[in-house]
Amino acid sequence: MEVGFLGVGIMGKAMSINLLKNGFKVTVWNRTLSKCDEVVAHGASVGATPAEVVKKCKITIAILSDPDAALSVVFDKDGVLEQICNGKGYIDMSTVDSQTSCKISEAITSKGGHFLEAPVSGSKQPAETGQLIILAAGDKALYEEAVPAFNVLGKKSFFLGQTGNGAKMKLVVNMILGSVMNAFSEGLVLAERSGLNPHDLLDVLDLGGIANPMFRGKGPAMLRDDHSPAFPLKHQQKDMRLALALGDENGVSMPVAAAANEAFKKARSMGLGDLDFSAVLETVKLHKQSS
Numbered sequence: 001m002e003v004g005f006l007g008v009g010i011m012g013k014a015m016s017i018n019l020l021k022n023g024f025k026v027t028v029w030n031r032t033l034s035k036c037d038e039v040v041a042h043g044a045s046v047g048a049t050p051a052e053v054v055k056k057c058k059i060t061i062a063i064l065s066d067p068d069a070a071l072s073v074v075f076d077k078d079g080v081l082e083q084i085c086n087g088k089g090y091i092d093m094s095t096v097d098s099q100t101s102c103k104i105s106e107a108i109t110s111k112g113g114h115f116l117e118a119p120v121s122g123s124k125q126p127a128e129t130g131q132l133i134i135l136a137a138g139d140k141a142l143y144e145e146a147v148p149a150f151n152v153l154g155k156k157s158f159f160l161g162q163t164g165n166g167a168k169m170k171l172v173v174n175m176i177l178g179s180v181m182n183a184f185s186e187g188l189v190l191a192e193r194s195g196l197n198p199h200d201l202l203d204v205l206d207l208g209g210i211a212n213p214m215f216r217g218k219g220p221a222m223l224r225d226d227h228s229p230a231f232p233l234k235h236q237q238k239d240m241r242l243a244l245a246l247g248d249e250n251g252v253s254m255p256v257a258a259a260a261n262e263a264f265k266k267a268r269s270m271g272l273g274d275l276d277f278s279a280v281l282e283t284v285k286l287h288k289q290s291s
């Protein structure tokens with residue numbers, strides 16, 4: 001199957017290379033075109049614009065930073081809308097809000113195209129190893145058509161119904177993720193400042209009821225102040241912001257998520273936005289009591 005791929009950032013690069021390794025033909029585009037080189041080295045072709053990719057491919061996948069980026073590649077000059085038509089499918093795997101997804105869906109379908117949103121849970125390593133969790137919603141027929149690709153990209157795909165449900169599910173998951181990361185960061189600093197060995201804390205956590213792959217995977221690196229980006233903090237803050245807006249729309253009080261969002265905003269203001277979201281740890285370390 002020939003697949004178009006828009007966006008070869010951390011996720012898109014890993015996912016498009018994974019498709020190539022599993023026998024798919026892939027045509028890639030990235031705003032910064034030079035970033036396509038590594039994917040081309042694995043056998044991809046390059047399209048000069050999103051429109052050119054859509055013209056060439058029956059199905060085009062996108063995974064871009066945020067709502068502005070997702071809208072831009074569809075609506076701007078040389079964008080997806082210029083070539084989408086009857087018989088072609090567009091799958092947006094970016095993490096955006098449901099309003100953005102619905103706006104894109106309406107535009108695609110008004111041109112006769114098919115639209116599926118399919119944000120993913122899981123990060124850089126699951127993207128490299130095909131272990132993502134795919135949260136799809138929208139056009140069921142396009143979902144069925146995309147299952148062979150989803151089976152390469154992920155360990156499990158969910159079809160969640162109407163457009164917007166995938167976006168909402170992803171935001172709920174990442175709201176929890178971001179809140180937990182803040183509590184974990186506070187725990188690491190509290191352990192150290194109160195005279196405990198934080199490595200012992202990691203061992204204790206790993207044996208208990210709140211053991212999880214994130215503590216296990218990121219904890220040791222965080223203790224080394226290594227925040228090499230797998231999931232950039234600026235994207236986690238965007239997700240907290242969008243999840244809080246979803247809370248507003250639905251009258252859900254989320255004081256924990258609101259506090260976590262403030263910590264991520266603080267981290268961004270400290271210039272940590274391009275580091276992993278674990279760098280929120282640095283905001284906890286800022287506060288040192290003077291005796």
Ligand SMILES: NC(=O)C1=CN([C@@H]2O[C@H](COP(=O)(O)OP(=O)(O)OC[C@H]3O[C@@H](n4cnc5c(N)ncnc54)[C@H](OP(=O)(O)O)[C@@H]3O)[C@@H](O)[C@H]2O)C=CC1
Binds near residue numbers: 124
């Ligand atoms: N990293 C992770 O662990 C996960 C990320 N996600 C989500 O996936 C999406 C991508 O994440 P990730 O790969 O980490 O992000 P990156 O920051 O690594 O990549 C972002 C991509 O978006 C492109 N982009 C940004 N702005 C624009 C624009 N205005 N027009 C066109 N292209 C644009 C970038 O192009 P350029 O190279 O030119 O800047 C790049 O291709 C985000 O929505 C994120 O929340 C979901 C699950 C996990």
Ligand SMILES: O=CCCC(=O)O
Binds near residue numbers: 122123
């Ligand atoms: O959206 C990003 C999710 C990152 C993760 O699941 O570790």
